[in-house]
């Protein structure tokens with residue numbers, strides 16, 4: 001069990017949040033992407049309601065957390081560019097006795113200054129008045145008795161001349177009907193447009209997402225810790241699966257391990273899918289009985305200080321793969337490795353997908369599940385994308401044509417899901433002659449209901465890539481040795 005010892009060693013290493021100087025550097029990057037006369041406004045995440053008067057645990061907006069590390073509701077950030085002059089103003093929930101009775105102690109102004117490196121800290125209630133004063137060319141200090149004399153000279157004149165940009169995270173989701181209410185940022189943008197029609201509104205979201213793609217050392221330490229805790233949960237699940245009756249018992253072992261090792265929570269709903277449930281991509285009920293002869297697919301990730309792991313392992317419930325399960329498993333593992341082998345700075349993610357597709361195509365052809373190695377046929381079994389960017393969001397913003405760059409972290413997660421009921425409806429299958437169909441039918445009967453996904457987390461480097469999840473068992477030999485050691 002050498003692997004377990006290695007994992008535990010890395011778990012003992014501290015993984016701290018970024019220092020104030022690093023946060024200041026992130027805010028500087030925002031200042032630099034904006035024009036010379038610009039204001040960035042970052043608003044807190046709203047509470048998310050579960051049902052009636054029960055909310056989900058509060059989680060700060062990732063961008064705002066990235067720039068301030070302030071996790072309290074009510075936090076606002078204002079960044080001002082006024083020529084060479086730069087301003088940073090933090091608005092936070094301060095000394096709210098009612099909040100402190102129910103939710104706990106709030107940081108003091110001095111503590112906020114020290115943790116963020118921002119010198120100007122006001123109460124959250126001052127955000128809108130301060131914004132009004134800023135956009136009217138007046139003093140920002142809410143304590144000032146008279147508002148004549150601005151701290152950002154010339155900005156107001158630029159504003160009325162139509163030269164000032166206001167940057168807000170307007171998000172990626174666009175709804176042109178009334179079903180989805182506008183976000184607070186979209187509502188604020190609409191109000192600014194109405195009252196200050198000469199102002200220019202810009203979307204900060206995609207720019208900050210691009211900045212967040214490349215991870216710093218402190219971010220990598222948090223990601224590695226999330227991945228290592230998830231690895232411990234995989235090992236615990238391997239120990240539990242052979243004795244468990246139901247999927248949820250394995251889920252309980254996984255999520256117990258997350259919390260026990262200090263992760264806040266699961267970064268996304270755990271998928272613990274036995275047998276055919278593994279062919280349902282976002283299966284989340286985790287309620288079915290486990291059958292000894294089945295595979296068990298676990299797509300899970302711990303979250304540590306806002307950073308998510310995203311790992312999938314597929315194991316045999318009994319501890320031993322059947323020959324047919326092993327054939328599919330090793331095909332998927334080969335595709336995972338083929339994609340990893342291509343990963344490096346400057347390569348497009350689509351090239352990794354092509355490497356995986358061609359490996360899967362050759363294998364599926366050899367197994368008789370397809371009749372030609374082409375994308376259409378392979379995608380009857382490989383039912384989702386090859387992966388995504390990973391960070392504070394389990395699916396960090398992602399353009400499929402994105403060129404990989406040093407210090408990005410991505411997932412590589414090929415999968416094969418044999419759903420005979422769907423394959424026989426596919427255009428390519430219905431176009432086959434009867435003899436070819438009969439051949440595919442034999443393979444479908446043999447492999448039907450098998451679902452395998454193998455997902456790793458990968459750091460992109462200049463000349464290659466590092467497998468951040470290399471300590472989590474992946475090969476048939478390693479999994480069998482851990483789950484059902486030979487006497």
Ligand SMILES: [Mn+2]
Nearest residue numbers: 310411413455
């Ligand atoms: Mn994933």
